[in-house]
Amino acid sequence: xxxxxxxxxxxxxxxxxxxxxxxxxxxxxxxxxxxxxxxxxxxxxxxxxxxxxxxxxxxxxxxxxxxxxxxxxxxxxxxxxxxxxxxxxxxxxxxxxxxxxxxxxxxxxxxxxxxxxxxxxxxxxxxxxxxxxxxxxxxxxxxxxxxxxxxxxxxxxxxxxxxxxxxxxxxxxxxxxxxxxxxxxxxxxxxxxxxxxxxxxxxxxxxxxxxxxxxxxxxxxxxxxxxxxxxxxxxxxxxxxxxxxxxxxxxxxxxxxxxxxxxxxxxxxxxxxxxxxxxxxxxxxxxxxxxxxxxxxxxxxxxxxxxxxxxxxxxxxxxxxxxxxxxxxxxxxxxxxxxxxxxxxxxxxxxxxxxxxxxxxxxxxxxxxxxxxxxxxxxxxxxxxxxxxxxxxxxxxxxxxxxxxxxxxxxxxxxxxxxxxxxxxxxxxxxxxxxxxxxxxxxxxxxxxxxxxxxxxxxxxxxxxxxxxxxxxxxxxx
Numbered sequence: 001x002x003x004x005x006x007x008x009x010x011x012x013x014x015x016x017x018x019x020x021x022x023x024x025x026x027x028x029x030x031x032x033x034x035x036x037x038x039x040x041x042x043x044x045x046x047x048x049x050x051x052x053x054x055x056x057x058x059x060x061x062x063x064x065x066x067x068x069x070x071x072x073x074x075x076x077x078x079x080x081x082x083x084x085x086x087x088x089x090x091x092x093x094x095x096x097x098x099x100x101x102x103x104x105x106x107x108x109x110x111x112x113x114x115x116x117x118x119x120x121x122x123x124x125x126x127x128x129x130x131x132x133x134x135x136x137x138x139x140x141x142x143x144x145x146x147x148x149x150x151x152x153x154x155x156x157x158x159x160x161x162x163x164x165x166x167x168x169x170x171x172x173x174x175x176x177x178x179x180x181x182x183x184x185x186x187x188x189x190x191x192x193x194x195x196x197x198x199x200x201x202x203x204x205x206x207x208x209x210x211x212x213x214x215x216x217x218x219x220x221x222x223x224x225x226x227x228x229x230x231x232x233x234x235x236x237x238x239x240x241x242x243x244x245x246x247x248x249x250x251x252x253x254x255x256x257x258x259x260x261x262x263x264x265x266x267x268x269x270x271x272x273x274x275x276x277x278x279x280x281x282x283x284x285x286x287x288x289x290x291x292x293x294x295x296x297x298x299x300x301x302x303x304x305x306x307x308x309x310x311x312x313x314x315x316x317x318x319x320x321x322x323x324x325x326x327x328x329x330x331x332x333x334x335x336x337x338x339x340x341x342x343x344x345x346x347x348x349x350x351x352x353x354x355x356x357x358x359x360x361x362x363x364x365x366x367x368x369x370x371x372x373x374x375x376x377x378x379x380x381x382x383x384x385x386x387x388x389x390x391x392x393x394x395x396x397x398x399x400x401x402x403x404x405x406x407x408x409x410x411x412x413x414x415x416x417x418x419x420x421x422x423x424x425x426x427x428x429x430x431x432x433x434x435x436x437x438x439x440x441x442x443x444x445x446x447x448x449x450x451x452x453x454x455x456x457x458x459x460x461x462x463x464x465x466x467x468x469x470x471x472x473x474x475x476x477x478x
Contacts, residue, residue: 003202003240005233006210007162008119009225010197011175013154013185014126015058020150021125022049022092027152029191033145041125041150043088048279055123055152056283058184059099060293062154063121065182065300068103072285076123076277081267085128085144093124093155095274099283105158105178106302107170116171117159126151148192154184160199160210165229169222172196173324177301181326189220196225200232202240211236212246216253216260228253232260304329312342321350327364328354331371338375341382348374352392356399368402369395377405389462390414414463420472423456423464427472430455441477449473 020027023040040047063070077095100121106113128146133139156175162168176194179185187194201213216232219225231253236246250267251260299307301323308319308329323329328349335345353374357367377395380386386394386409397408409415430452431438441448449470456469 001241002205003237004205005163005165005229006160006201006203006213007164007168007229008160008199009158009162009168009172010199011156011158011172012126012195012197013156013179013187014193015055015152015154015184016186017052017054017058017152019052021052021055021123021152022150025150031147033143034147036147037149041087042146049092049277051280051283052152055154056099056285057289057293058182059121059123059154060285060290061182061297062156062179062184063100063103064290064294065178065297066100066103066105066118066121068100068118068121070285070290071097071099071101072287072290073097073282074099074285075282076280077274078277079124080273081271083127083130084142085130085146085149087128087146087149091125091127092277092280094122095269097282098122099285105171105175107167107174109167109170116161119157119159121154121156124153124155125149126153160201165226165233168198168229169226172225173222174301177324177326181298181300181304183298189222192220195220198225198229198232200229200236201246202233202236212248213266214246214248214260215250215266217250217263219253224253224255227255227258228260231258235260301326312336312346314342314346318343318346318350322346325364331364331367334371335374335378338372339378339382341378344378345374348378348395352395356396360399367399369398373398373404380405380409384465385409386414387462387464387466389457389466393462420468423460423468424472424476426459426464427452427456427469427476430459431476438477449477452477 014027017027019025020041023038025036025038025041028036040049060070074094075097076092078090079093079095080090082089098120101119103118103121104115105118106115108114126148128144128149131143131145136143158171162171176187179194180187185193189195196219198216198219199213200216201211203209203211214232214236216228219228232251239246248266250263250265252263253260305316305319305323308314308322309316314322321328322332331353332345332349335349336342339345353367353369356362356369357364377391377398381388381391391405394405394408394414397403398405401408434452434455437448437451441452452473453466453469456473457464457466
């Protein structure tokens with residue numbers, strides 16, 4: 001039997017707030033364990049939560065940007081379960097009355113744009129972190145760090161609209177980009193700022209009834225999302241083809257082995273005994289607030305991609321690469337303002353700049369080569385001061401040392417040779433030193449022109465003006 005995979009993702013995005021969702025404790029990453037806690041987030045008797053207005057506003061911005069409907073009256077609920085890292089014994093979340101209902105996100109798969117619907121976007125607080133045997137005082141014991149307890153999370157729940165591991169990866173990548181553009185989440189999956197749970201089921205092709213699903217928890221990279229879903233698809237296929245039934249359960253992904261493993265039986269809503277949070281009144285969202293947030297939404301990736309093609313004349317591929325990161329797109333535009341030749345800037349940003357970023361594990365805004373410095377280098381090429389080949393070496397030095405292009409060129413004597421008499425002399429020496437190739441060229445093997453260009457560039461240590469070399473060579477070879 002042929003099966004169709006049905007996938008829905010639940011994405012938890014940590015909101016870019018300075019304090020937690022219901023108290024004033026900081027949300028700084030990698031603080032000393034249990035250093036960012038207070039009676040409120042520790043759930044001590046007699047304390048009361050106070051809602052963080054900024055967290056609400058960031059969630060509104062996300063919902064409006066994704067064409068969701070704001071619930072002008074919504075309510076928080078208690079989600080009851082016991083974990084050692086959940087000090088209150090419950091999590092404040094939203095259940096029946098979420099802040100945002102519906103919405104959608106457009107993704108592109110194999111050149112085709114399709115829409116993924118959203119079920120809801122709601123606010124909730126994070127739990128703490130249990131730590132096991134990681135360079136601890138006693139590796140045989142488990143420890144609890146409650147710094148993350150109460151950190152504001154926005155949960156974005158997709159409809160079961162995804163049909164392959166590759167689609168799930170593209171959806172998550174697009175969602176991360178949109179959240180970065182909205183400035184609501186930094187998207188750092190390594191630090192846990194963006195985490196994903198994947199619900200996976202199979203059903204016979206052509207049927208509408210959903211199969212029994214499993215949930216894969218806490219996937220923290222695009223690669224893991226794709227690999228975990230791919231493995232789970234094949235595991236469920238094997239179960240069904242052997243005549244057995246898929247068990248509804250929560251599973252974990254072992255990235256080292258590339259397999260999913262049982263964690264616990266899958267809970268239903270009634271298992272959590274949801275009930276309205278008695279310490280928080282229903283949240284009322286005024287129309288004026290909604291409109292104010294709507295006006296604050298910046299240009300999003302799809303619109304920016306279209307503008308890069310129309311305004312700068314870039315190929316669609318270039319625009320796709322540049323707008324995939326807001327910081328990269330900002331870097332490109334800042335450079336174009338200083339050196340208004342967009343395609344040349346695009347080539348350098350996507351090529352040498354992106355290579356150095358990846359090698360150094362930098363974000364564009366962390367790079368030692370600023371848009372001003374890159375524009376300076378491109379002007380030196382445009383003015384004929386240095387060749388394109390020399391410029392690549394200069395750029396590497398700029399990235400390594402933080403120096404300007406002009407300083408490096410002056411220090412290393414890299415100014416391009418553009419003196420026609422001096423170049424003519426070098427070319428004559430090259431031709432005299434390769435009589436066999438010269439005879440072959442004059443006998444009709446004109447492809448040897450490239451050989452002579454290379455030898456001339458070698459003789460001048462790459463400093464010769466390439467255009468002038470080509471012109472002089474053709475004259476002398478004739």
